[in-house]
Amino acid sequence: MENLLKNKQYNNKLGIIGWFYAGKYHIERYAYILHRITGFGLILYLLFHIFVTGERAKGEQAWKNIMDFLNQPLFKFLEYLVLVAFLYHAINGFRLILTELAIFLGKPASPKYPYVTSINRQRILFFILMILAAILIIFSSLEFFKLI
Amino acid sequence: MAIEKNQEIVEAKIVKFKVFRFSSEESDEPSFKIYEIPVKKGMTVLDGLIHIKENLDSTLNFRYSCRMGVCGSCGMFINGLPALGCHTQISHLNSDIVEVKPLPNYYVIRDIVPDFNSLFQKHKSVKPFIIREHIEELGNPTSEYFQTEEEKELISQFTYCIKCGVCSSACPTLATDSEFLGPQAISQAYRYSADTRDEGFLERIKILDSSHGCWRCHFASSCSQVCPKGVDPAFASQLIKREILLMRFGLKKKRKGAPITTLTKEVKRLEEIPEPPKRTLR
Numbered sequence A: 001m002e003n004l005l006k007n008k009q010y011n012n013k014l015g016i017i018g019w020f021y022a023g024k025y026h027i028e029r030y031a032y033i034l035h036r037i038t039g040f041g042l043i044l045y046l047l048f049h050i051f052v053t054g055e056r057a058k059g060e061q062a063w064k065n066i067m068d069f070l071n072q073p074l075f076k077f078l079e080y081l082v083l084v085a086f087l088y089h090a091i092n093g094f095r096l097i098l099t100e101l102a103i104f105l106g107k108p109a110s111p112k113y114p115y116v117t118s119i120n121r122q123r124i125l126f127f128i129l130m131i132l133a134a135i136l137i138i139f140s141s142l143e144f145f146k147l148i
Numbered sequence B: 001m002a003i004e005k006n007q008e009i010v011e012a013k014i015v016k017f018k019v020f021r022f023s024s025e026e027s028d029e030p031s032f033k034i035y036e037i038p039v040k041k042g043m044t045v046l047d048g049l050i051h052i053k054e055n056l057d058s059t060l061n062f063r064y065s066c067r068m069g070v071c072g073s074c075g076m077f078i079n080g081l082p083a084l085g086c087h088t089q090i091s092h093l094n095s096d097i098v099e100v101k102p103l104p105n106y107y108v109i110r111d112i113v114p115d116f117n118s119l120f121q122k123h124k125s126v127k128p129f130i131i132r133e134h135i136e137e138l139g140n141p142t143s144e145y146f147q148t149e150e151e152k153e154l155i156s157q158f159t160y161c162i163k164c165g166v167c168s169s170a171c172p173t174l175a176t177d178s179e180f181l182g183p184q185a186i187s188q189a190y191r192y193s194a195d196t197r198d199e200g201f202l203e204r205i206k207i208l209d210s211s212h213g214c215w216r217c218h219f220a221s222s223c224s225q226v227c228p229k230g231v232d233p234a235f236a237s238q239l240i241k242r243e244i245l246l247m248r249f250g251l252k253k254k255r256k257g258a259p260i261t262t263l264t265k266e267v268k269r270l271e272e273i274p275e276p277p278k279r280t281l282r
């Protein structure tokens, strides 16, 4: 019965677009998207990293070969992306650990219009941590490209 | 265009409504239809749709009842955000074109009418009622359970939920995982579990602490942004996560449900307060 009905209905599920399109939603939704993308990138890096370090087991020559191969601007750039992704993911993740333990979200109270929600209350934490992430990313970029 | 009202002539602005149309009898694919509507000050998107239905196209389907943000029937996707049609003034959209689509993450029955079966099933699954160990008292109450003003304040905002489903249509987790309980059900699970009169926390945990339960919420908090009643479901979701963790680590304080207030039989009703109507439920 349920299925018969569903056949006649239009499935309005957003699917994966719901993850990556934030449209008019507020800044934390964009932070969520970036968190997913950086998290995915870090997992890919981890797999690649295990593969690369695994080459050592095949002896010194194999290790040298892969090291030479990786010594290209492309991999240098990808490594830089890993650094940036790590810093963002770690710092935003720290915010999520706090907020998911309901720290910085304030106390429940009767809603009064215009509504102030827990997102508004944690936003100051969000901005402070994002500024921190930006500072760390700038300094580590300078260090990474040996500019200081 | 001018509209006559109480003898005074109010200049109306013409706004285009781009409305999502779907009928399985006509086509499997939805389409859009454009209507031009004279908009007066104070007119809501729902008023606009009613204008279309009455004057331009009687085949348009949408759901509403109260027209004042109470019944939770008129959730729709308006110019890129889910909202209540009756709660959104056209002039506040600051746009000459209003795009009206059905709420995302639900099946669409027809036009902009979403199927709320899944929403209500999930709401039901978290046992949204007071649970007590003393079943006899619950079934045949002798009096009210005691609750202070401060205790009420802990859950007050979550009790404002009108089950409009707007929050769940904003949730990115529900966009891919239809089994996920969603902000509506999770916030109601918290609303009852945090109620000092309730003793059902452990029963609700079975549903919440599962693979489609509260841990799927990643605090994208779009639900709280769009909730028209200030319920802040994302907040409730994080609060219940904390409660579950506290319980897992044995840190949650055990509490008994609130005591029963003085037996009503001993209390005399004040003269000016009328008798309640006869019970209709048995």
Ligand code: SF4
Binding pocket: B160, B161, B162, B163, B164, B165, B166, B167, B168, B183, B184, B187, B226, B227, B228, B229, B230, B231, B232, B233
């Ligand atoms: S929490 Fe808010 S948006 Fe969600 S169903 Fe309840 S009233 Fe609607």
Ligand code: SF4
Binding pocket: B170, B171, B172, B173, B174, B182, B183, B216, B217, B218, B219, B220, B221, B222, B223, B224, B233, B234, B237
């Ligand atoms: S806070 Fe949680 S429940 Fe609310 S929209 Fe985000 S993922 Fe969904």
Ligand code: FES
Binding pocket: B063, B064, B065, B066, B067, B068, B069, B070, B071, B072, B073, B074, B075, B084, B085, B086, B087
């Ligand atoms: S018609 Fe009742 S909430 Fe909009």
